Amino acid sequence: MSRIDAGPEAVSAEAEDWTADDDWTDEALALLRALRAPHRRNRFKQIAFALYCTVLILVIWGGIPSFGLFLQASMGADYTGHGPELLAALPSGVAAVGLATVLLAVRDGLWRGPVVPPRATTDWLLAHPVRPRPVLRPWFWLSCGLAAFPGLLIAVGGMVALGLTVRVGLPAALGWCLAGAVCLPLLGVCAGLLVQRSRAAARWVRRLTPYATVVILLLAVQSALAVAGHPVHWLERVELWSGPWGWAGIAALAPTPAAVPGGAVAAVLLVVPTAVCLVLADRSVAAVSLPLLRERARTAAGVLAALRTVELRAARLAVAGAQGGGRQVRLRLPVPRRSWLVLYWRDTLSLLRAPARLGRAVLLTVPALLCAVLAHGTRGPVSWGVTAVALVFGYLAVAQLLEPARIETDDVRRASWSPYPFAGLMLRHAVVPTVLGLVLAAAGSVVVLASGGGAAAWVAPLAVPALVAAGLVNACRGAARRDLLYRSQGAGGSTGPLMFAAWYAAGPAVAVTVLAVPFSAALRSGSASALGRAAAVGAALAVVLLQWALMRAGKLPAQARPGTVGRA
Numbered sequence: 001m002s003r004i005d006a007g008p009e010a011v012s013a014e015a016e017d018w019t020a021d022d023d024w025t026d027e028a029l030a031l032l033r034a035l036r037a038p039h040r041r042n043r044f045k046q047i048a049f050a051l052y053c054t055v056l057i058l059v060i061w062g063g064i065p066s067f068g069l070f071l072q073a074s075m076g077a078d079y080t081g082h083g084p085e086l087l088a089a090l091p092s093g094v095a096a097v098g099l100a101t102v103l104l105a106v107r108d109g110l111w112r113g114p115v116v117p118p119r120a121t122t123d124w125l126l127a128h129p130v131r132p133r134p135v136l137r138p139w140f141w142l143s144c145g146l147a148a149f150p151g152l153l154i155a156v157g158g159m160v161a162l163g164l165t166v167r168v169g170l171p172a173a174l175g176w177c178l179a180g181a182v183c184l185p186l187l188g189v190c191a192g193l194l195v196q197r198s199r200a201a202a203r204w205v206r207r208l209t210p211y212a213t214v215v216i217l218l219l220a221v222q223s224a225l226a227v228a229g230h231p232v233h234w235l236e237r238v239e240l241w242s243g244p245w246g247w248a249g250i251a252a253l254a255p256t257p258a259a260v261p262g263g264a265v266a267a268v269l270l271v272v273p274t275a276v277c278l279v280l281a282d283r284s285v286a287a288v289s290l291p292l293l294r295e296r297a298r299t300a301a302g303v304l305a306a307l308r309t310v311e312l313r314a315a316r317l318a319v320a321g322a323q324g325g326g327r328q329v330r331l332r333l334p335v336p337r338r339s340w341l342v343l344y345w346r347d348t349l350s351l352l353r354a355p356a357r358l359g360r361a362v363l364l365t366v367p368a369l370l371c372a373v374l375a376h377g378t379r380g381p382v383s384w385g386v387t388a389v390a391l392v393f394g395y396l397a398v399a400q401l402l403e404p405a406r407i408e409t410d411d412v413r414r415a416s417w418s419p420y421p422f423a424g425l426m427l428r429h430a431v432v433p434t435v436l437g438l439v440l441a442a443a444g445s446v447v448v449l450a451s452g453g454g455a456a457a458w459v460a461p462l463a464v465p466a467l468v469a470a471g472l473v474n475a476c477r478g479a480a481r482r483d484l485l486y487r488s489q490g491a492g493g494s495t496g497p498l499m500f501a502a503w504y505a506a507g508p509a510v511a512v513t514v515l516a517v518p519f520s521a522a523l524r525s526g527s528a529s530a531l532g533r534a535a536a537v538g539a540a541l542a543v544v545l546l547q548w549a550l551m552r553a554g555k556l557p558a559q560a561r562p563g564t565v566g567r568a
Contacts, residue, residue: 025130032125058153066160073164083165087258088226091236091249096219098184098245103212105147105188106195106205111322113196114143114189115288116300122293133286136293140193140285144278147185155181158252172255176267180248183270187244190277196296197288206323210359217363224370244270296322310480310500313406343418343425347404347432354403361400361440368393369444369460375523376456387520391512394460395467397440401433402471409475412557426553427546430472437464456526459519459534466511466538469545473507476552480504507545514541 033040073079108114117126117139126132158177162168195201219239222232240246240260247266254263299322306315333352336345351357371390375383405426408415418425441460448457484500502509515538522534 023129023131025134028125028128028130029134062153062157069160069164079164080167081165083167085227086161086165087253087256088229088231089223090253090258091240091246091260092219092223092226094180094249094252095239095242095246096216096223098180098248099212099219099243100216101184102188102191102245103209103216105185105192107209107323109192109195110202110205111319112296112300112303113288114147114192115140115196115285115293116296117293119294119297119301122290122297126290126293131286132288132290136285136288137282140189140282143192144186144189147189148182151181151185152178162252162256166256168255176251176254176263179251179267179270180244183274184244184248186274187277190274190281193281193284193288196292197284210356213359213363217366221366221370224374240266244273310482310485310504313410343428344432347429350404350407351401351432351436357400357403358436361397361436364393364397364400365440365444368397369448372460372523373448373453375520376453376526379524383520383524384516387523388512388516391463391467391515391519392508394441394463395470395508395511398433398437398464398467399471399474401436402429402468402475404432405429405472405475409478409553409556421554422557423550423553426472426476427550430468430546430549433471434465434468437468454526455528455531456523458531459522462522462531462535462538463515463519465542466515466545467508469542469549470507470511472549473510473545473552474505476549476556477503477506478552478556507549511541511545 069077069079115136117136121135126135155174155177158181159170159174162173162177163170195205222235225231226236237260240250241262247270250260250263250266251270253259254267299318302318303315306312306318333345333349336342368390371386371393375386375390378386408426408429412422415422415425420428438461441464445457445460481500481503484503485496515534518530518534518537522530524530
């Protein structure tokens with residue numbers, strides 16, 4: 001039986017017996033290049049058009065406004081008033097962004113990784129007597145290029161910001177910013193390859209992710225406090241020299257008046273290890289196992305298919321499943337003696353057994369409170385905008401607690417155990433998230449009060465019922481309305497994507513829009529009357545949103561189809 005007729009597993013078992021005479025790598029790749037020439041030309045045209053559109057958008061939305069700002073600066077406009085704030089935010093802010101970049105790259109290695117060829121390559125080509133390195137190298141370098149492109153854009157943005165606010169020479173600013181903005185993503189890609197190859201590295205990434213997330217959040221808080229006039233210089237020095245995420249900040253500060261000694265050393269520490277890691281990663285690409293490549297290719301194809309059909313929850317579930325689904329805690333709670341408590345017992349137990357969701361809820365509560373504190377010291381539209389951002393973070397926090405409700409709507413057949421109508425069941429699923437959300441918000445209010453905040457700190461618990469109701473509206477929205485994407489086609493363009501986005505995020509969009517103004521007024525004044533108005537608006541909105549969620553939930557059993565995947 002030939003190797004072509006044999007299955008992939010049989011072929012891989014014979015790989016150890018291949019000799020130099022069996023190596024058909026060059027011939028196979030040459031044949032594939034010839035066969036794929038028409039497809040490659042069409043693909044090149046598509047990529048060229050995508051690059052053209054990307055460059056056009058960047059020029060229109062970035063290049064022209066930046067040129068206008070520099071033109072105004074040459075005519076006497078002064079933007080240096082924001083320079084001290086920018087320099088104060090850079091040390092901790094760059095460290096937070098850099099560490100987040102590395103974390104995202106290594107987390108990507110848990111489910112996809114930088115070396116993921118198409119399924120045809122993994123299922124057919126690599127199962128034949130070809131050397132894997134020439135086949136896999138292009139995909140690794142493609143990942144490097146895709147990772148470096150956003151870094152290049154960030155470097156250009158940093159050049160513009162430093163040139164306008166600090167009056168730094170543009171070539172110097174671009175060169176120093178490039179050191180961190182390009183090297184950090186490339187280091188992240190190399191680290192992602194290590195995680196993709198090594199199970200031990202993957203275990204360490206899963207174990208350290210919560211702690212790294214907390215550190216990133218603390219760095220962001222420290223950056224905000226530095227902008228507000230409360231920097232901790234010795235701690236910033238420690239962070240800047242703690243690793244590549246800090247070296248990028250040292251390099252960015254090098255051409256500015258706030259330069260830290262050792263800028264050239266930091267740039268060398270970024271460039272040299274990055275080059276070494278890229279060389280080592282390029283040589284170790286072939287060490288990725290074929291079964292793992294098959295698994296990752298299937299996962300990536302499934303996620304891409306879910307994204308193309310706008311099934312965002314299906315994509316998230318696929319990624320979570322490939323990453324391990326999070327750590328599960330074996331925890332028992334006493335079984336309630338009254339039957340009406342069973343649902344709340346199940347919801348509480350499911351959240352306690354998935355501590356990652358509770359942790360994310362706590363972490364997202366922190367930026368919500370910080371934005372609320374910032375809104376307290378602003379006025380007018382700025383206060384409304386900051387309050388809206390705080391409400392968005394608050395919604396994301398309580399949405400982590402609504403996973404039991406979303407699981408119920410993934411497949412309404414799961415609710416067959418319940419004696420309640422489906423709409424009533426979904427209403428009861430809002431009780432535990434509301435209680436936990438009120439506990440988190442009250443704890444945050446106590447912390448703000450202990451730090452010297454006024455009565456406005458009690459605004460946080462007032463928003464919880466409305467935000468939970470908004471999350472329930474989203475959980476009950478049903479099958480994706482992809483038909484909205486193709487509506488309102490005309491010469492002026494299509495409003496379909498906007499209509500789909502409005503339908504997809506209807507609950508939180510309504511909640512944030514309605515609550516922003518009264519809650520902003522309550523945060524600014526902190527008076528009893530303002531708090532009362534905010535509470536009244538929040539309670540009325542919660543009732544309206546709950547009624548909306550009940551209407552949606554009542555239609556789900558009739559809309560359900562076998563095998564329907566859940567909604568985000």
